[in-house]
Amino acid sequence: xxxxxxxxxxxxxxxxxxIEVVDARLPAASCNPLVEELRKFRAKPxxxxxxxxxLADPDATSAWVRHFEQDSAVTAYAMTTKKPAxxxxxxxxxxxLAPHRGVPTKPLRLMIMGIPNVGKSTLMNALLKRRVAKVGxxxxxxxxxxxxxxxxxxxxxxxxxxxxPKIEMPSDGLALAxxxxxxxxxxxxxxxxxxxxxxxxxxxxxxxxxxxxxxLEGMDGIAxxxxxxxxxxxxxxxxxxxxxxxxxxxxxDYRSGALGRISLETPETRAAALAAYQEEQRIKAExxxxxxxxxxxxxxxxxxxx
Numbered sequence: 001x002x003x004x005x006x007x008x009x010x011x012x013x014x015x016x017x018x019i020e021v022v023d024a025r026l027p028a029a030s031c032n033p034l035v036e037e038l039r040k041f042r043a044k045p046x047x048x049x050x051x052x053x054x055l056a057d058p059d060a061t062s063a064w065v066r067h068f069e070q071d072s073a074v075t076a077y078a079m080t081t082k083k084p085a086x087x088x089x090x091x092x093x094x095x096x097l098a099p100h101r102g103v104p105t106k107p108l109r110l111m112i113m114g115i116p117n118v119g120k121s122t123l124m125n126a127l128l129k130r131r132v133a134k135v136g137x138x139x140x141x142x143x144x145x146x147x148x149x150x151x152x153x154x155x156x157x158x159x160x161x162x163x164x165p166k167i168e169m170p171s172d173g174l175a176l177a178x179x180x181x182x183x184x185x186x187x188x189x190x191x192x193x194x195x196x197x198x199x200x201x202x203x204x205x206x207x208x209x210x211x212x213x214x215x216l217e218g219m220d221g222i223a224x225x226x227x228x229x230x231x232x233x234x235x236x237x238x239x240x241x242x243x244x245x246x247x248x249x250x251x252x253d254y255r256s257g258a259l260g261r262i263s264l265e266t267p268e269t270r271a272a273a274l275a276a277y278q279e280e281q282r283i284k285a286e287x288x289x290x291x292x293x294x295x296x297x298x299x300x301x302x303x304x305x306x
Contacts (some may be wrong), residue, residue, distance in 0.1 A: 005034055008159050012042050014109060015157065019047045019090070021114035021123060022058035023179055026079060026264045027064045029172040030181060034164050035094045035113045045097040048258065049090070050078040051119040051260060055255075055260045060263035068268040081119050089125040091154060104152045111157040117181050124148075169277050171195075180255050190225075193247030196254060197221035207260040220272075225250060232295040 012018070020038045027050055039046055043104050048068050052062050061078045068076035078092055079086035082221040094110055095102050098237050102108040112120050125131050132148055147157045163182075167173040174195040177187040196220035212231050219227070229235075229246035236242045237255065253259045265273070 015108045015111040016101045017094045019042045019112045021049045021118045021120045023118045024050040024053045026175045028270045029175045046074045048076045051076045054080045055257045057263035060266045083121045102153045109156045188249045192222040193250045197224035
């Protein structure tokens with residue numbers, strides 16, 4: 001990741017427009033702050049693509065488009081790479097952000113960026129109408145940066161998925177894991193599935209009922225997964241319900257869209273989560289400062305006593 005960040009920073013100096021691909025189900029959580037930092041440092045306009053809208057709540061997606069476009073340097077575009085008509089509009093939208101480029105003597109230079117498994121390479125292949133970037137339903141498939149000419153007027157740089165060193169809010173890490181932006185070897189599926197189940201109870205209870213036939217009264221995330229194991233007959237040797245297999249199935253149903261079109265955040269819930277997290281951090285900092293002050297006071301009292 002450090003090498004990819006360094007390379008991206010070097011290349012961005014010679015780029016006209018940054019195309020940042022995010023997951024429409026969690027547009028803020030899947031925005032890499034490093035991309036934003038590099039882009040703003042170089043004062044580059046951004047085409048922010050909310051990909052996978054076929055899996056996201058359309059009302060939440062519309063709200064996110066309006067939210068992102070409050071930044072005058074950003075054009076937000078909700079799409080899916082599964083629709084050629086959606087893909088066909090990408091270059092025109094990018095050209096509108098750099099109207100002084102886009103001729104053979106001054107080709108439009110685009111850089112596609114984003115976190116792992118949001119569809120960067122799929123978009124690259126769709127734009128070029130041929131397979132030039134390796135794709136797969138798992139994070140970190142693209143390993144190296146590559147520059148390819150779409151035509152005489154347009155060059156595209158595809159970059160490896162960039163995750164930032166520390167995900168501050170725990171809920172962001174869980175949302176990214178649920179959406180498959182973090183590899184399976186870096187998470188505990190049971191914990192992620194339990195968190196997802198609780199989010200679904202809160203945000204989309206009707207989809208859980210429609211998919212699994214649950215009566216959700218009094219159920220928490222663990223009960224949802226246990227109920228799913230019972231509905232599907234998932235058992236381990238010895239007869240107990242297979243919580244692990246049911247957890248995996250819930251995550252797969254969410255990721256594939258079998259549960260329905262789901263968004264794990266809106267601009268309003270994002271703002272509330274950030275405010276709560278910042279207040280929590282403020283309280284922790286105050287407690288740590290008070291503890292350090294008390295420790296120093298005890299130290300001074302000990303010196304006076306001697």
